Amino acid sequence: MLARTWKCGGHVLKALGLKKSFGATKAVDGVSLTLEPGRILGLLGPNGAGKTTTVSMLSGLLVPDEGEVRVQGRPLAGDADPGKRLMGLVPQEIALYDELSARDNLTLFGSLYGLEGRRLKEAMASSLAFVGLSDKVKDKVKTYSGGMKRRLNLAAGLLHDPPILLLDEPTVGVDPQSRNAIFENLEALKALGKAMLYTTHYMEEAERLCDHLVIVDHGKVIAEGTLQELQRKIPKANRLLLELEKPDGRLHLEEVRALRGVMGADLAENALTVTVEDLATGLPALLQWLDGRGITCTRLSSERAGLEEIFLTLTGTQLRDA
Amino acid sequence: MNARAILALAAKDLKLFFADKRALFFLTLTPIVIGAFFGYLFSGNGSEKRVKIPVAIVDEDGSAVSKGVLDGLAKDEALQVSGIPRKDALDAVRKGKITVGVVLPKGFGDASARALFGGAAKPELELFYDPSHWGEMGMVRGLLTQHVMEAVSREAFSGSAGRKALEDSMAAVGNSTSLGGEDKKSLSEMLQGIARWQDRQEAAKATGEKLPAGGMSVPFTTKEEAVTSGSGVRYNGYSHSFAGMGLQFILFAAIDFGVAILLEKKQGLWKRFRSAPISRFTLLAGRAVSSATIALYCLAATFGVGMLVFGIRLHGSVVGFVGLCAASALMASTFGLMLAALGRTPNATRGIAILAVLLLVMLGGGWVPSFIFPAWMQTATLVIPTRWAVDGFDGVTWRGSGLQETLPAIGVLLGFTLLFGGLTLWRFRWEED
Numbered sequence: 193m194l195a196r197t198w199k200c201g202g203h204v205l206k207a208l209g210l211k212k213s214f215g216a217t218k219a220v221d222g223v224s225l226t227l228e229p230g231r232i233l234g235l236l237g238p239n240g241a242g243k244t245t246t247v248s249m250l251s252g253l254l255v256p257d258e259g260e261v262r263v264q265g266r267p268l269a270g271d272a273d274p275g276k277r278l279m280g281l282v283p284q285e286i287a288l289y290d291e292l293s294a295r296d297n298l299t300l301f302g303s304l305y306g307l308e309g310r311r312l313k314e315a316m317a318s319s320l321a322f323v324g325l326s327d328k329v330k331d332k333v334k335t336y337s338g339g340m341k342r343r344l345n346l347a348a349g350l351l352h353d354p355p356i357l358l359l360d361e362p363t364v365g366v367d368p369q370s371r372n373a374i375f376e377n378l379e380a381l382k383a384l385g386k387a388m389l390y391t392t393h394y395m396e397e398a399e400r401l402c403d404h405l406v407i408v409d410h411g412k413v414i415a416e417g418t419l420q421e422l423q424r425k426i427p428k429a430n431r432l433l434l435e436l437e438k439p440d441g442r443l444h445l446e447e448v449r450a451l452r453g454v455m456g457a458d459l460a461e462n463a464l465t466v467t468v469e470d471l472a473t474g475l476p477a478l479l480q481w482l483d484g485r486g487i488t489c490t491r492l493s494s495e496r497a498g499l500e501e502i503f504l505t506l507t508g509t510q511l512r513d514a
Numbered sequence: 515m516n517a518r519a520i521l522a523l524a525a526k527d528l529k530l531f532f533a534d535k536r537a538l539f540f541l542t543l544t545p546i547v548i549g550a551f552f553g554y555l556f557s558g559n560g561s562e563k564r565v566k567i568p569v570a571i572v573d574e575d576g577s578a579v580s581k582g583v584l585d586g587l588a589k590d591e592a593l594q595v596s597g598i599p600r601k602d603a604l605d606a607v608r609k610g611k612i613t614v615g616v617v618l619p620k621g622f623g624d625a626s627a628r629a630l631f632g633g634a635a636k637p638e639l640e641l642f643y644d645p646s647h648w649g650e651m652g653m654v655r656g657l658l659t660q661h662v663m664e665a666v667s668r669e670a671f672s673g674s675a676g677r678k679a680l681e682d683s684m685a686a687v688g689n690s691t692s693l694g695g696e697d698k699k700s701l702s703e704m705l706q707g708i709a710r711w712q713d714r715q716e717a718a719k720a721t722g723e724k725l726p727a728g729g730m731s732v733p734f735t736t737k738e739e740a741v742t743s744g745s746g747v748r749y750n751g752y753s754h755s756f757a758g759m760g761l762q763f764i765l766f767a768a769i770d771f772g773v774a775i776l777l778e779k780k781q782g783l784w785k786r787f788r789s790a791p792i793s794r795f796t797l798l799a800g801r802a803v804s805s806a807t808i809a810l811y812c813l814a815a816t817f818g819v820g821m822l823v824f825g826i827r828l829h830g831s832v833v834g835f836v837g838l839c840a841a842s843a844l845m846a847s848t849f850g851l852m853l854a855a856l857g858r859t860p861n862a863t864r865g866i867a868i869l870a871v872l873l874l875v876m877l878g879g880g881w882v883p884s885f886i887f888p889a890w891m892q893t894a895t896l897v898i899p900t901r902w903a904v905d906g907f908d909g910v911t912w913r914g915s916g917l918q919e920t921l922p923a924i925g926v927l928l929g930f931t932l933l934f935g936g937l938t939l940w941r942f943r944w945e946e947d
Contacts (some may be wrong), residue, residue, distance in 0.1 A: 251789040254945050272516075276791035285782025289526070291533050296526070303522030304790035348786065350780075 203228050204278070204387045205356050209259035210249050212242075219245040221411035222259070227356060227387040232378065234402030235391040236503065242411040243391045244284065247360045251387065263356070277305060280349035284360040286341045287348070289462055290334040294325060297349055305352035306376060319347040319494045325375055339370025346377060357381065361449045363397065375401065395499040405499070409507045422502050431501060432478065434464040435491035440483045451477050455504055467501050488492045516796045522798025523787075524807065527771070531808055541767055541808070545816045549759035552881065553752030553824060566594035567650050570603035570615040577623025582665030583658075590657055607644055614643045614654040626666045627679035670755045671708060672715045680709055692829075746828065750912055752824040757907030758880030760816040761900050764809035764846040765871040769864060771805040772853030776860045794944060798851055802935075805847035806840075813839045830910035834920030838906045841927035845899050848934035855942040897929040 205227040220242040227233055237243050243448070248254040250261055252268055252275075261268040263275035288297050295316065302312045320326045323343035333341060347361060364370045371418060372499040378401055381388065393400055400418060406416040416423055436443070448457040450465060453474035455467040460466065468474025471494060482489055532538060571587060573580045588595040598606070603615035617640035625637035639658070643651045647878030648804030670676040684705045687698055718724070778784050787797055817839075820826035826834050875881065877891075877901025884892055895901045909915030 248785070251785075253785055253788045270793075271788070272791050272793045272796075274791055276789060279789065281785060281789040283782040283785045285780075287782035287786045289530065289783070291530055292526070296529060300522050300526045300784060301790075304519050304787065304792055306518065308518065448589070 193512050201507070204264055205250065205389075206262045207246070207250060207259065208262070210246060210256045210261070211258035212245050212254060212256055212278060213250060214457070218411050220249065220256075221412070222408075223408060223413055224259075225389075225406050225413075225416075227389055229355065229387050230382055230385045231349065231403040232382055232388040232390050232401050234405045235408065236395075236398055236499070237390060237391075237408035238507065241408045243408060244360060245411075246408070247281075247358050247391060251279055251358050252276050264342070265302045275352055277352065278354050279356045280352065280354035280359060282346050282349035282357065282359045282362050284364060285360075286345050288333045288341060288344060291332060293330050293332050294320065294347075295329045297344070298348060301348045302351050307352060309449075315351050315353065316327070316354075320344075320348045321476040322350065322380070323347045324373065337370075339366045342366045342370060342374060344378070346374060350381075355386060357386050359388060359390045361391055361393065363394070371397075395503070399499050407503060407506060415502075419499065423496055430468055430474075431495050431498070432466045432468060432471075433473065433495070434466070434478075434489050436462050436464055436482070437488040437490050439464075439487050442487055448478070448481065453477060455501070467504065469505070519790075519792045520800040520803055523732060523797070524676050524804035526613075527774075527801065527804030528807060531804075533668070537770070541763055541812050542815050545756070545763040546819045548754040549752065549816060549820065550824060552755035552758070553750075553820075555751070556755060556883075557749075557751030561712070566616070567592060567647075567654060568594045568596070568612045569594055569654055570606060570612045571617060572600045572603050572617040573597055574600070574620050575618045575622040575787065577669075579623030579626055579665050579669045580618040582668060583661050584927045586661030586664055587616075587657065590661070592653065592657060597929050601810035604642060610644055610646070612644070613647045613650050614641060616641055616654075616658060623666075623669065624679065627670045627676050628682060630666055630670050630679075648808060652921065662859050672712060677709075677712055680705060680712065681724065684709070694742055713834065744914060747827075747829060747912070747914075750825055750827070752820055753826045753864070753911035754883060754904070756816050756820040756824070756905050757911070758875060758878075760813045760907075761842060761846075761878070761880055761903050762871065762875040763816070764812050764843060765849060765874065765900075766868075767808055767812060768805060768846040768850030769853060769867040769871060771801065771808075771847070771850035773864050775801065775851070775854035776857055780860070794939075794942075798938065798942070802844075802847045802851060805850050806843040809843035809846045810839060813843065826911055828910055829912060829914035831915065831920055832910075832913065833919040834906075834917045835910040837917075837924045838903065838910065838920060841924045841931070842903045844931040845903075845927045845934065848931045848938060851938040852934040855938040855940075874898055874900045874946055882909075895897070899927055902926040 203226045207223060207225050210220050210223045211218070223242065223246050225233060225235070233244065235243050246255065249256050250370075252271065252273065266275055268275045282368075289300075292300075298316045298319070299312065302308075302315055307315055316329070317326065320329055323346055325340060325344055325347065328336065328340065333344065336344065342362065346359075349357060349359075359462075363374055366374070375397070378388065378390070380402075390398070390402060393493050402419075403424060404418055407414050407422075409485070439459070443459060443464070445457050445459055448454060448464070451474075453469050454477070455469055457464065457466045459465075466474070466478060468478070475494075479489070525846060569587065571584050573584055584595070584597055587593055596612075600615075600617060603617075606612035607615050619637060619640065622637045623638075625635065629636045639662075640653075641655070641658075643654075670679060684702060687693065687705065688703045690698065692702070775784075778787075817826065853863055853867050857867070877895045878898050879887070879895070880885070880900055884901060884904070886893060887895065902923040906915075906920055906927075909923070910920055
C-alpha cells in the first residue's frame with residue numbers, strides 16, 4: 193500500500209511570487225501558493241492563464257524568472273535536486289509508452305527515482321493496485337482504454353510514493369465512470385495525507401475535490417480561498433431557475449443576456465437558468481421581460497453562485513469556453 | 515551522472531527498438547541488400563572477365579593502313595569492335611549502344627604515312643562518343659593511338675603506300691630550303707636506309723624468305739597487379755559498399771532517435787523525465803547509449819553478413835575496426851541528439867535530416883568511392899565525418915591498415931562526436947511550456 197504521508201503540521205510545498213515570461217509574454221506574474229498535507233489545492237483558469245507554466249515551475253521543469261519554490265522549506269534548485277523525489281507529476285498528456293507494457297513503463301519511471309529490485313516491484317504492485325490495474329501489468333499500454341491509460345498515468349506519478357502530487361488536468365477526455373474512479377483515488381490519497389495541486393476546467397471537479405481554490409487569469413492570481421470564502425466575496429451572485437410554460441419561439445436568449453444585471457442565461461427545453469449579479473435588481477427585470485413577451489413562469493427558485501458563476505464574475509469569461 | 519537512470523533510459527529504447535519488427539527488419543536487412551548490390555557492381559560482377567567497350571569503326575579509306583587499324587582494334591581484349599557505316603555508327607552512339615565511333619577518312623593511309631616521315635599535313639580522325647562514358651572515351655583514345663601507330667609504321671616500312679611516301683619524303687628533303695646541309699644529309703641517309711629495308715622486304719617476298727615484320731610496336735608489355743593488403747589478396751568491392759551502407763543506416767537510425775525525442779516532448783514524456791531528480795546530462799546520455807548500441811548492432815549485423823556471405827575480411831587491425839565501429843556509432847548517436855536539439859517539429863526535422871544523411875553518405879564516398887570525385891571535392895569532403903569513416907573501414911578491411919594508420923579516422927570521428935554533443939548541449943530546448 194502507499195504510505196500514509198507524515199503530518200508535518202505545515203506546508204510541504206510553497207511557491208513565492210513566481211514569475212515567468214516567454215519573450216514579451218508574461219505567462220505567470222507573481223503567483224504564490226501553498227500545498228499542505230491532506231489537502232487539495234485547485235488551480236483554475238482559462239487556457240493560457242498560466243496554470244501549466246505554474247505547474248512546470250513547481251515540478252522543476254521550468255526555472256522561474258523570479259520567485260522560488262520551496263519543498264519542505266528548502267528551495268528547489270537544479271535538475272537533480274533531491275526535493276524532486278518528494279513530488280510526483282501527473283501531466284495533462286498521457287505520458288506513457290504505448291508499445292511497452294505497464295510494467296516496463298513503471299520500471300523505467302521508477303528507475304528515474306532510484307527504485308530497483310524488490311522496492312521497485314512493491315512500488316509497482318502498490319500503485320497498480322491503487323488504480324485498479326493489477327491484472328493488466330503485462331499488457332501493452334496501447335491495448336488499454338482511455339480511462340485505463342489515465343489511471344496508469346496517475347500510477348506512474350504515484351510510483352515513488354511522493355508526499356506531493358501535481359496533477360495537471362488528470363481527467364481530460366475520460367468517461368464518467370473512469371473519472372469517478374480517479375476521483376475516488378484522489379480522495380483516498382487525500383486521506384493518506386498527500387498534498388495535491390489539481391488543475392482543471394471542470395468546475396464540478398474542483399467543487400467536489402478541492403479544499404482551497406486559486407483562480408488565475410493572464411498569469412495573475414485574481415482570487416483564492418475556499419469555495420465558501422469565494423462565494424462570500426461575491427455575495428450577491430445568484431442563479432435563478434425558472435420553469436416556463438411553452439416558451440416556443442418567443443424566448444430569445446440573447447435578449448435575456450442583454451438585460452441589466454444578467455450575467456448569463458441558458459435554456460434547456462422549458463428550463464431557463466439565469467445568473468444575475470444582484471437578485472434584487474436582476475429578478476424584477478427578468479420577470480418584467482417575460483411578462484412583456486407573454487411567457488408564463490410556472491416555477492421559480494434561486495441558489496447561491498457556484499464556481500462557474502464565481503469564475504464568470506471574476507474573469508468575465510466562461511471557464512470552459514475560455 | 516546517474517548510471518542507473520542512464521541504463522534504464524537506454525533499456526527502454528532498446529525494448530522499443532526490438533519490439534518494432536519493421537524497424538528491426540529495415541535496419542538489419544536493408545544495408546545488407548543495398549551493400550550487396552553496390553558491392554556486386556564494384557567487384558567486377560564477380561568474375562575475372564571484363565566488360566568490353568563497344569566501338570564502331572567507320573572505314574571510309576579502305577587502305578591497308580585503315581584495315582590494319584581495324585584489325586588491331588578488333589584483336590584488343592578491351593574493345594568490342596564493329597565496322598559499320600557512319601550513319602549507323604552515329605545512330606548507335608546516340609542510342610547508347612556504341613560508346614565511341616571512329617571515322618578513318620578517305621586518304622588516311624597515304625596521308626598518315628607521309629606525316630610520319632616528314633612535315634606533311636596530318637590526317638584528321640573523327641571521334642564521336644557517348645558523353646555518359648567520358649572515362650571510357652579516354653581509354654579508347656589511348657588504344658586507338660597505339661593501333662594507328664602500329665599500322666601506319668608497318669605500312670611505311672614495308673607496304674606499297676610506304677614506298678611512295680618514302681620517295682615523296684626523300685624528294686621533299688632534297689628540295690628543302692629550310693634544312694641545312696648536314697641535316698639534309700642525315701635525313702637522306704635515314705630515308706635511304708628505310709628504302710633499302712623495303713627492297714629487302716620485296717626480295718624476301720619473292721623468294722619466300724621470312725624476315726621480321728616491319729613497323730613500330732609498343733616498346734613494353736605490362737604486368738598488372740592490384741595492390742591490396744598483401745600478395746594474392748583480392749580486392750573485395752563488398753568491403754567498401756558494406757561500410758558505406760552500414761554508415762548510412764546507422765545515421766538513418768539516429769534520425770529516428772532524434773525524432774523520437776521530439777515526439778516524446780509532444781507526448782508529455784519529457785515532462786515526466788524532467789520532473790525526476792536526474793540531470794540533463796543523464797537524460798541525454800541515456801539516449802546516446804541506446805542510440806550508439808543500436809548503431810553498433812547495425813554495423814555488426816552488416817559486416818557480420820558481409821564476412822560470412824560476401825567474403826569481407828579484416829586484413830588490417832581488428833582493434834582499429836572495433837574502434838572505428840565504436841567511434842562511428844558514437845558519432846551517429848550524437849548526430850541524432852543534435853537533430854533533436856535543432857529540430858522544431860518531428861516531420862520537418864525528419865525531412866531535412868534524411869537529406870543531410872544522404873549528402874553525408876554520398877559525399878563521404880559511401881555510395882561510390884571518393885577517388886571518382888573531382889580533385890577539389892576529394893579535398894573538400896575531408897571535412898565530412900563519413901569520409902573518414904568510409905576510408906577507415908576501407909583501410910582495415912582490404913587495404914590492411916594497422917591501428918596507427920586507423921587512429922586518425924577514429925580521432926576525427928570522436929571529434930565530430932564532441933562537436934555534435936556540444937551543439938546538443940548548447941542548443942537543446944529544455945524549457946518548453
